[in-house]
Amino acid sequence: MRSIQEIVARRRRQDRWFAVLGVFCTSIGIITLIALLANLLIDGLGHLDWQFLTSFASRRASSAGVLAAVVGSLLVMLVTACVAAPLGIAAGVWLEEYAPKNRVATILEVNIANLAGVPSVIYGLMALSVFVYAFGFGHSILTAALTLAVLILPIVIVATREALRTIPRTIREASYALGATKWETVWHHLLPYSLGGIATGVIIGLSRAIGETAPLVTIGALAFIAFLPDPPVTGEFPFVSFSWLGSDFTVLPIQMFNWVSRPDPAFHHNAAATGVLLIAITLGMNAIAIFVRYRMRKAIQW
Numbered sequence: 001m002r003s004i005q006e007i008v009a010r011r012r013r014q015d016r017w018f019a020v021l022g023v024f025c026t027s028i029g030i031i032t033l034i035a036l037l038a039n040l041l042i043d044g045l046g047h048l049d050w051q052f053l054t055s056f057a058s059r060r061a062s063s064a065g066v067l068a069a070v071v072g073s074l075l076v077m078l079v080t081a082c083v084a085a086p087l088g089i090a091a092g093v094w095l096e097e098y099a100p101k102n103r104v105a106t107i108l109e110v111n112i113a114n115l116a117g118v119p120s121v122i123y124g125l126m127a128l129s130v131f132v133y134a135f136g137f138g139h140s141i142l143t144a145a146l147t148l149a150v151l152i153l154p155i156v157i158v159a160t161r162e163a164l165r166t167i168p169r170t171i172r173e174a175s176y177a178l179g180a181t182k183w184e185t186v187w188h189h190l191l192p193y194s195l196g197g198i199a200t201g202v203i204i205g206l207s208r209a210i211g212e213t214a215p216l217v218t219i220g221a222l223a224f225i226a227f228l229p230d231p232p233v234t235g236e237f238p239f240v241s242f243s244w245l246g247s248d249f250t251v252l253p254i255q256m257f258n259w260v261s262r263p264d265p266a267f268h269h270n271a272a273a274t275g276v277l278l279i280a281i282t283l284g285m286n287a288i289a290i291f292v293r294y295r296m297r298k299a300i301q302w
Contacts, residue, residue, distance in 0.1 A: 040279075044272030052273060056226040057255065061266030064259075066274055068225040072141070072249040073210060073281070075229065079145030079245070080152070080209055085202050088153050089191075092160025092198075097186055116154040123151045124218025132219055139220035141229065142245040147215050152205030159201020163194035196293050203289045207282055213253040223258035225250040252278045 055065025095112075099105045127147035137143040167190055175185040191198075229247035233239060252274055259271035 037279075040272050040275050043269050044274070044276045047269050047273040048276055052270070053277075057224050057250075057258075061259075061264055061270055064267070064270055066252065066255055066277065068228060069250050069252045069255040069274070070277070070281075071228055072225070073251040073278075075141050075244065076144045076148065076249065076251060077206060077210055077285075079141065080148045081202070081206060083145060083149040084152050084156055084205060087149070088156025088202070088205075089160050089198060091153075092157045092164065093186060093191070095157070096161045096164045097182065097190070112154050112157055116158060119214075120151055120212050121214040121218060123147055124215030126150070127215060127219050138246065139222070139248060140246045141249045143219055144216055144221060144249060144251070147219060148209040148212060151212065151215060152209050155205040155208070156198075156201050159204070160194070160198050163197025163201070164190055166197060167193050199289055199293045203286055206285060210251075210282060210285075211253055211278065213257055216251060216254055217257075221254050222248055222250050223254050252281075 051063075052065045053070070054067055055063060056068055057066075058064040095105065095109065099108070124147060127143060127150070131137045131143045131146055132139065137146075171189055171193065172185055175189050180188070225248060229244035229249065230241060232241055232244055234241045256271045256274045256278070259267040259274070262268075
């Protein structure tokens with residue numbers, strides 16, 4: 001019969017081997033990511049200039065640009081955030097703070113968790129039948145934004161609920177003890193304290209949405225756009241126009257897909273440059289959200 005020291009030594013060796021295996025697997029992922037990013041930068045960084053950013057799509061790779069795709073991506077993300085963030089936060093607050101703990105609420109929770117793992121092309125098929133044909137929105141910016149908003153809605157809801165659960169129960173009890181209502185407790189205490197986790201969920205959702213291609217292809221997003229949507233500000237009363245919501249559009253992932261599918265290697269370099277730009281926009285969105293979250297947390301501390 002082996003002694004306790006031998007058993008402990010064997011377990012320690014197993015722990016060391018498992019740690020080595022974990023480092024090896026992590027290194028493979030990191031090295032692969034670095035290699036992909038390096039290859040993307042080498043192929044695309046030299047083509048990322050002002051002419052490329054301010055030109056429309058063209059049949060010639062040397063004069064093609066991503067102006068329409070950049071504007072389309074920003075407009076679609078703007079509407080997606082305006083739709084998904086309020087609805088997702090409100091649904092998460094209701095499920096966590098107001099919904100009765102019964103079988104119906106349990107079914108809703110399970111379905112929302114399952115929706116987060118549904119393939120994105122399924123949302124595209126749903127949007128094609130509902131937003132495009134049933135509601136008559138057509139192949140527009142509004143349709144794309146609503147599709148992506150539905151896509152990331154489960155992510156925002158789950159993140160909101162998890163952020164609310166991290167708040168100690170004593171904060172709720174102290175608020176109620178001072179005579180605050182449930183809504184006052186949620187609005188003045190729970191939402192401000194959980195804002196960091198909620199913002200992280202919204203960021204993750206938008207980061208996924210900005211790179212989606214399958215649902216937008218399904219609803220008929222165009223790959224060749226040589227114009228910009230109507231401006232949101234006009235010179236006539238009421239000086240604000242929403243006609244751009246019904247405009248045709250393209251986005252950066254669609255433009256990349258179009259260029260990669262062409263046989264000319266010059267278009268492949270344009271696709272790599274578009275990929276670099278897409279990564280930069282995603283990192284910029286995250287940086288802005290982190291800054292806003294930091295400022296809000298600092299304001300709460302004061």
